[in-house]
Amino acid sequence: MSFAFISAFAQIPTGYYDGTAGLSGAALKTKLKQIITNGHVDHGYNGLYTGYQTTDRDNIAGIPGLENDNTILDIYSENPNGTDPYSYSYPGAQCGNYNSEGDCYNREHIVPQSLFSSNAPMVSDIHFIRPTDGKVNGMRSNYPFGKVGPTSYTSQNGSKLGTSVSPGYSGIVFEPVDAFKGDVARMILYFVTRYETQLSGFGTGNMLGGSSFPGLQAWELNQLLAWNTADPVSATEIARNNASYAYQGNRNPYIDHPEYVDQIWGSPVVDTQAPTAATNLATNNPTSNTISLSWTAATDNIGVTGYQIYVNGVLYSTVTGTTATVSGLNPSATYNFYVIAQDAAGNSSPQSNTATGTTLAGGQPGGSCGTEDFSNIPASASSYATQTWTSNNITWTATDARTDQNINGTGDKAITIRNGSLTSSTISGGIQSLTVKAQLKFSGSASNLNLQINGVTVGTIPYTSTSTAAVTINNINVSGNVVISLVNPVTDNRIAIDDLSWTCYTGSLGTVESSKDKAGFSIYPNPVRNNELFVKGENLSKISKAQIYDFSGKLIETIENPFKNSNKINLKGLVKGNYILKTDSFSTKFIVD
Structure with a gap:
């Protein structure tokens, strides 16, 4: 889409960008700050929901994917690229409390409001606050x-939370789907332009730069x-910019004039060079259900960010080092392995050499697989925030959590969640059973935590204010x-969690089918052909959700x-x-033939 067409379609007021001709770099950014500050009307935080009536509606006919x-x-x-997993009709379903996706929508500050202490006018600036x-x-x-x-979390549309592989930063980051990455970028660039004179007083949040120019930390800017x-x-951005101007009285200049981005910050370095192939891949230390791998690192012009491990031609996991242990294998079985290196731009190397390994005989599911004693949680604090730590190569994320409590009688560290959850990064080896301690802290009433595996609830963990015994859920499989x-579905109950452990599982994905289910529902044909699976049973129309898994447990x-x-x-x-x-x-x- 040409800039001329965009400008014409965007309905930019005549003379709106007067005075920008011939400017570049910090001078152009400052001029734009003056332009978009003039006319800005703050309608307050509650006014955002009114603004969303016109700014954020899926009502543009003919746009692919909408x-x-x-x-x-x-x-x-x-x-x-398909049907939305859920949707919200305006104005209903405004949060409110939520436990899972699809419950309600609220106001997402693309630049967190904690960085500017929720002060006006930033806290209600519709140009970077979206309904999500x-x-x-x-x-x-x-x-x-x-x-x-x-990755530690993936939303139903593919947005992800996990460890950064953006060059220059290795902390936790959030990645939207490709279709909205430019939208997010231009909203943040708007923010550091509109509020450039205030940036030195804001928190950085590992993203803002603390000065008017360039306004962002180098890694985030790149x-x-x-x-x-x-x-x-x-x-859709153009339509939103027009509606936001009608509502708030100012515009996002990087939607009206995309060329301003390069004129101010320069062109990004585009990495098109793929890493070299990893070499000397070898198998070692086989057990009845695991095989360890090692290889010589690949090289890249900017840097290798990870290695994809393939088992019999199927992607198993991604690691950042040059060693790994593949779990969940069958006893007395032979497997072929190779790895592919990747860089931050998504370039993939050729595959490494193929290494073959054979597991030992006699393995059975149910061996100890992992533990978490919470000794590595952040320093003791009574405030509620997102807490992240790593133990035994597993990254744990606890939302709306504090770190100063313990289970009565132990004195050991525990994580305490309020309106949040405790979630692991991806763990290999499967899971057969899980054991954990949970106790209600402060006020509230006895209830249950929901145990979810790959986003599916497989059991509940009961707790009371006096409970100190471990609870085990079996036959997760x-x-x-x-x-x-571990998800807390009860608003404002605060639950301490400690002594978490689980056992491995190497069998097929467990699907418990009760006699009622077998009698009441049937599928055909099986094997499936022509991509159509039919289901027969009573009250089918009342089923709210269907999920398809492969036998590794992947949704x-x-x-x-x-x-x-x-x-x-x-x-x-x-x-x-x-x-x-x-x-x-x-x-x-079922089987697909």
Whole structure:
């Protein structure tokens, strides 16, 4: 889309950008700050929901990937390549309390309001505050935006939280889907322009630069410039900019004039060079269900950020070092392995040499797999915030959590969550059972934590104010890579968690089918052909969600209200293999031929 076309379509007021001709760098940025400060009317924090009536609606006909159904356009749930996992009709479903995605939407400060102490007019500036799903907003927390490597959380539209692989920063970051990366970049560039004279008094949040120019930390600026280039201004951004101008009286200059970005900060360095292949891949130390790998590092012109490990041609996991242990293997079985190096730009190396390894005989599922005693949590603090730490190569994220409590009678450290959750990064080896201690702190009433594996609730952990005994959930039986989450569904109950452990599982994905389910529901044909799976049973239309897993436990697809209009599920070209169909009424296995 040409700049001339964008400018014409954007309905920029005549003379709005007078005085910018011939300027560049800091001088152009300061001139733009003066322009977009004039006319800015602060309607207050509560006014944002009124503004969203016109600024953030999915109502632009003919735009690929949008439904044009007038629902809230949420960058954390919008699926540009298919049906949205859920949607919100305006003005309903404003948060409120939430436990999971799809409960409600609230106001997401793309630049966290904690950095400017929630002061006006920043706290209510609609140009960088979007309506987004409450759960995903909470998971993003106050983290900067960047490219995620090892992932601890993935939303239903593919937005991710995890360890940064953006060059120059190795902390926790949040990564939106590709279709909105440019949007996020231009909102942040607007912020550091509109408020450039105040930046020195703001917190940095590992993203802001603390000075008027360039306004951002070098790593974040480089990442945002790359996103701005890769995801150009869209028709939806132009429409939002026009509506925001009508509501608030000022504009985002980087939507009206995308060329200003390069004129101020320069062009990003585009990395098109792939890493070399890793070499000398070898297998060693086999057990009945694990094989260890080692290899010689790849090289890259900027830097290798990780290695993808493939087992029998299927992606197993991504690691940052040059060693790994592959778990969840079958006894007395032979496997082929190779690795592929990647850099921060997403360039992939050729595959390494293939190494073959054979597990030992006699393995059984159920061996000890991991523990977490919370000894590495952040320093003792009574305030509630997102807490992150790493133990035994697992990164744990506790949202709305404090670090100063313990389980009565132990004196050991514990993590205490309020309206949040405790979530692991991806763990190999599967999970058969899990054991944990939980205790209610302060006021509230006895209840349960929800245990989720790969986003699916598999059991509950009861707690009381006097409980100190460990609780075990058995027969979870999910193999392959897993993410463990303990979620508090009770608003304002504060629960201390300690002594977490789990056992491995090397069998197939567990799908407990009760006699009622078997009698009440059936699927056909099985094996499935022509990508169509039919389900027979009573009250199909009342089933709210269907999920498809592969036998490693990986969630392939979530379908909302799957049988609202028919008893057929379109499998959208799943490759040949074995899968699990799980709904809120039944769970069963099927084969794609």
